[in-house]
Amino acid sequence: MTGRRVPGSAVAGGGLLAALAAAALLAPLFEAALGLDGETVDLFNRFAAPSAAHPLGTDELGRDLLARLLRGGRVSLAVGLAAALAAAGIGTAVGLVAGMRGGWVDALLMRLTDGVVALPLLPLLIVLAAVDPAKLGLPAAWAGQPWLELGRIVALVALVGWTTVARLVRAQALALRDREFVIAARALGVGPLGVARRHVLPNLLAPVIVATTLSVGNVILLESVLSFLGLGIQPPTPSWGNMLTNAQELVWRSPALALWPGGLIFVTVIAANLLGDGLQDRLDPRARGTRALKARAGQ
Amino acid sequence: MPRVLLARLLQSAAVLLAVSFAVYGLIGLMPGDPIDLMLSADPRLSSADVARLKALQGLDRPLLDRYLSWLGNALSGDFGYSRLYARPVVEVLPAALANTAQLMAAALCLSLLIGLPLGILAATRPGSPRAAAIHLFALAGISIPPFWLALLLILLFAVLLGVLPAGGTGIGDGGGLAFLVLPVTALTLAGLGGHVRYMRASMREALRQDYVRTARAKGLSEPRVVFGHALRNALLPVATIVGLEFGTLFSGALVTETVFAWPGMGRLIYDAVMGNDYNLALVALLLATATTLAGNVLADLAYLALDRRIRFGEGGR
Numbered sequence: 351m352t353g354r355r356v357p358g359s360a361v362a363g364g365g366l367l368a369a370l371a372a373a374a375l376l377a378p379l380f381e382a383a384l385g386l387d388g389e390t391v392d393l394f395n396r397f398a399a400p401s402a403a404h405p406l407g408t409d410e411l412g413r414d415l416l417a418r419l420l421r422g423g424r425v426s427l428a429v430g431l432a433a434a435l436a437a438a439g440i441g442t443a444v445g446l447v448a449g450m451r452g453g454w455v456d457a458l459l460m461r462l463t464d465g466v467v468a469l470p471l472l473p474l475l476i477v478l479a480a481v482d483p484a485k486l487g488l489p490a491a492w493a494g495q496p497w498l499e500l501g502r503i504v505a506l507v508a509l510v511g512w513t514t515v516a517r518l519v520r521a522q523a524l525a526l527r528d529r530e531f532v533i534a535a536r537a538l539g540v541g542p543l544g545v546a547r548r549h550v551l552p553n554l555l556a557p558v559i560v561a562t563t564l565s566v567g568n569v570i571l572l573e574s575v576l577s578f579l580g581l582g583i584q585p586p587t588p589s590w591g592n593m594l595t596n597a598q599e600l601v602w603r604s605p606a607l608a609l610w611p612g613g614l615i616f617v618t619v620i621a622a623n624l625l626g627d628g629l630q631d632r633l634d635p636r637a638r639g640t641r642a643l644k645a646r647a648g649q
Numbered sequence: 650m651p652r653v654l655l656a657r658l659l660q661s662a663a664v665l666l667a668v669s670f671a672v673y674g675l676i677g678l679m680p681g682d683p684i685d686l687m688l689s690a691d692p693r694l695s696s697a698d699v700a701r702l703k704a705l706q707g708l709d710r711p712l713l714d715r716y717l718s719w720l721g722n723a724l725s726g727d728f729g730y731s732r733l734y735a736r737p738v739v740e741v742l743p744a745a746l747a748n749t750a751q752l753m754a755a756a757l758c759l760s761l762l763i764g765l766p767l768g769i770l771a772a773t774r775p776g777s778p779r780a781a782a783i784h785l786f787a788l789a790g791i792s793i794p795p796f797w798l799a800l801l802l803i804l805l806f807a808v809l810l811g812v813l814p815a816g817g818t819g820i821g822d823g824g825g826l827a828f829l830v831l832p833v834t835a836l837t838l839a840g841l842g843g844h845v846r847y848m849r850a851s852m853r854e855a856l857r858q859d860y861v862r863t864a865r866a867k868g869l870s871e872p873r874v875v876f877g878h879a880l881r882n883a884l885l886p887v888a889t890i891v892g893l894e895f896g897t898l899f900s901g902a903l904v905t906e907t908v909f910a911w912p913g914m915g916r917l918i919y920d921a922v923m924g925n926d927y928n929l930a931l932v933a934l935l936l937a938t939a940t941t942l943a944g945n946v947l948a949d950l951a952y953l954a955l956d957r958r959i960r961f962g963e964g965g966r
Contacts, residue, residue, distance in 0.1 A: 465664050467893055468945050470937045472900030473918045477672060477934065480922050482680040571794055575904055578796050579919065594797065598908065601804050608804065612797030619792040627788075 360628020366621035370614075374427050377420035388417035388588060397604045409593075409607055410600055419610055422588035426615070429503055429583070430570035436508035437569065438562040441515025442554070448516070449523025450546055460520070463513050471510045472575065478506055479581035496587055503582045507572050515561045519554055526550050556633055564626030567619040574615050590615045657949055661942040668938050672931055673716045681925035684708065729928035733921060738932045741917070746936065748818070749913030752905065753898050755829070756836035761891070764841045768848025769883075772856065773875055783845060790842020795901055799835040799908040806831060816910035832909040839901045840894070847887050855883035885952065892948020895941045 373380070381387055384405070391411045398408040406415040448459040479502070483492060492498050526532055527550075535549050576582035577591025585592055590611040597608035684702055688694055694702075703709045707718075722729070728738040771783040807815035818828050855861065856879050864874045903915030910916070914937055921930035 461660070465667075468664075468896050468941060469668065470896045470899035470903075470934075470941050472903050473915065473934055473937050474668075474672070476903075476919060476922050477675050477679070477930065480680075481675055481678045485678045485680070567792060571792075574794050575796060578794075579904075579907065580923075591794075594794075594800070598800060598803070601800060602808055605804055605808070608797075608800050612794055612800065615794045615797065616789075616792060619794075620788060623788055623792050 357628045357631055359624045360631075363621040363624025363626075363628065366617065367625060370423060370618055370621070371427055374420060374423035377417075377424055380420060381417050384416075386414045386417040388413055388421045389586065390414075397607075406610065407604075407606060410596060410604075415607070415610060418588045418593060419590075419614060422590045422593055422611060423614065425500070425583055425587060425589040426570060426573065426591065427618070429500060429507075429573050429589070430566055430618075432500075433504045433507040433511065433569045433573065434562050434566040436504055437511035437565060438515050438558060440508060441512035441561075442519050442551075442558055444512065445516040445519025445521075446523055446546055446550065446554075449520040450527060450542060450550065452524075452527075456520070459516075463516050466510065467513050475506055475510065475572075475576065476579065476581060478509075479503075479576060499582075499584050499587070503573055503576060506576070507569050511565055511569055511572070514565060515558060518557055518561050522554050522557055523550055526553055560626060560629045560633055563622060563629055567622040567626070570615060570619055570622070653953065654946075654950065657946045661946055664942060665935065665939055669720070669931075669935050670716055672934050673719060674712055676927050676931055677712065677715075679922070679925065679927075682708075682927075686925075723932075728932045731921075731926055731929040733924045733926040733929060738928050741929060742914075742933060742936060745912060745914045745917045745933070746940075748911060749899075749902055749906070749915065751829070752832055752836060752911060752913055753902055755833045756840065756901075757891075757898060759833065759837040760840040760844055763837075764844030765848045765887070768845045769852050769875065769880070771845065771849045772852035772883075773871070775853070783849075787842040787845035787849070790838060791846065792842075793838075795835065795839045795904045796908055798838055799831075799905060802831050802835055803908075816908070818912060832905050832911050835909070836898075836901050836905045839905070840898065843894075844887075844891075847890050848883070851886045852879060852883040855879040858882070888948065888952050892945055892952065895944035895948075899937055899941055 391413060392408065395408055396410055400407045406419070409415055409418065444459055444463070448456040483498065483502075488498075532545060532549050535545050540548070573582055573589070574591030574594070577589050578594050580592070580595055583589035583592050585595075593611040594608060597611070601608050683706060684699060687702060688699065700709070707715065726739075730736070731738050731741050734741045767783050767787075771780040771787075774780050803815045806813040813831055814828050815831075816828075852875075856875070858879075861874055861879055864878045865871075869877070899915065902913060903919060905911065906913045906916035907919055914933060918930060918933045918937065920926070921933055
């Protein structure tokens with residue numbers, strides 16, 4: 351890697367993400383300092399305009415909007431990060447096995463990847479999201495637990511988000527497989543797992559980090575869509591997506607309720623994409639934008 | 650060509666079969682099955698009664714067994730009855746499919762017509778303010794939550810300006826194109842950013858090739874280099890991606906239709922899943938999958954045709 355500078359847009363994106371994450375992490379402190387909380391319902395103070403007590407006003411149940419945005423941010427960012435990492439894990443595993451083994455394993459895994467990409471994913475996710483945990487044989491006590499909801503949405507999003515990383519890792523693994531240092535390791539008697547772990551994986555780290563950064567944005571978008579449709583994070587736990595579920599009916603009454611959560615999703619996703627684009631430029635300036643293109647075109 | 654087509658069709662049939670089995674199994678795991686409904690109708694039912702009812706409805710048979718009898722019925726044209734619409738499933742679907750096709754075709758065409766030229770413009774003048782503006786626009790396009798964009802359009806054009814309807818088809822009031830404007834705009838913008846980015850990346854790649862340098866060295870004007878030489882090669886990867894996009898387009902249509910109360914396939918699937926209408930949900934999902942797969946096959950064929958002609962053209966030059 352040369353000493354190229356990371357583009358300013360990527361620094362801005364990274365800084366914005368860090369600021370959002372810090373605000374979300376420190377939400378309890380802010381709430382304590384400002385004397386706010388996002389759960390107290392005040393039906394005599396619905397749709398309040400911004401004031402000293404409620405800097406951004408209140409929602410349809412009189413809850414403080416700023417506090418709910420901060421808490422929703424915690425949930426949305428945590429789910430986005432967890433799902434992006436899980437998707438990167440699945441994608442790396444699939445791509446590594448396909449690229450290193452080759453032959454029919456490769457053909458099968460890549461057909462599977464093609465198949466997943468080609469499907470109408472959101473309609474299928476809706477069915478998956480509607481599955482009743484009790485009928486899967488999970489203990490009844492788990493039903494409605496917040497961590498189960500979070501785990502479910504992370505799993506769902508990861509289940510469809512791994513394909514880009516898988517294709518990227520496979521292509522890189524194929525290229526690395528025949529490099530001298532890998533052949534030398536093999537000749538020294540290092541087993542396939544050892545070769546993958548010690549020699550191929552470290553060389554994949556940079557592109558996987560870039561692809562994961564770029565997928566954080568998509569993952570947050572998908573989570574927000576599912577939550578908006580009522581199939582993701584369930585109220586009363588706020589997320590930026592589910593705060594918009596009721597916004598459509600209320601847009602006539604209080605546009606601010608629709609503007610804030612969506613605007614924050616927008617800013618977060620733009621920041622993640624700026625950071626990902628910038629990292630990609632730095633990693634491979636010539637292939638600006640073409641990596642994602644090739645990964646999607648399956649080349 | 651016929652062999653490729655046959656292989657593609659067989660592959661698609663296999664995917665469709667796998668999806669139908671998976672969805673059949675999943676739908677059995679959703680809350681509110683027929684037995685649950687009977688239970689809520691008569692809370693005095695004992696667990697022995699529930700077991701008897703299950704046996705009576707054939708729900709105690711193994712999953713594969715039930716799936717195969719569903720498949721047999723489906724293949725003979727019996728797709729069952731929709732609980733939500735109180736009509737056979739096959740009578741509910743055509744209208745929804747037509748509505749979705751209208752929406753998706755308009756949005757895809759518009760998005761390509763606007764997106765591809767913008768991508769070319771950005772690729773031919775790298776570093777210019779124009780390219781930077783297009784880049785930023787495309788970045789915003791892929792980053793905006795699609796349902797929020799739809800809400801913003803409603804807020805601006807229906808609430809603040811009051812010039813366009815906020816949703817529905819207006820069929821009762823005589824219908825009209827006005828009802829299509831906002832949904833089509835929302836779905837177009839949802840795909841536009843991606844198209845600009847793909848076209849830009851692909852054109853930049855094409856402009857780096859040796860034949861472009863040769864064409865420039867020959868003294869050809871820049872438009873002739875771009876449109877006569879680079880464009881056809883740059884379009885190939887874009888064609889592949891657009892072919893793979895039908896699934897994404899369907900997902901986008903689901904969001905758009907839900908927000909704008911547009912009675913298409915996406916909204917139908919959402920309502921069917923939410924309303925525990927098993928037969929309808931299953932068949933509608935399979936129809937959506939089949940349509941998507943058919944779109945992929947068509948795009949593959951278009952790609953093959955395009956590719957062959959280019960190879961042929963190069964050989965003849």
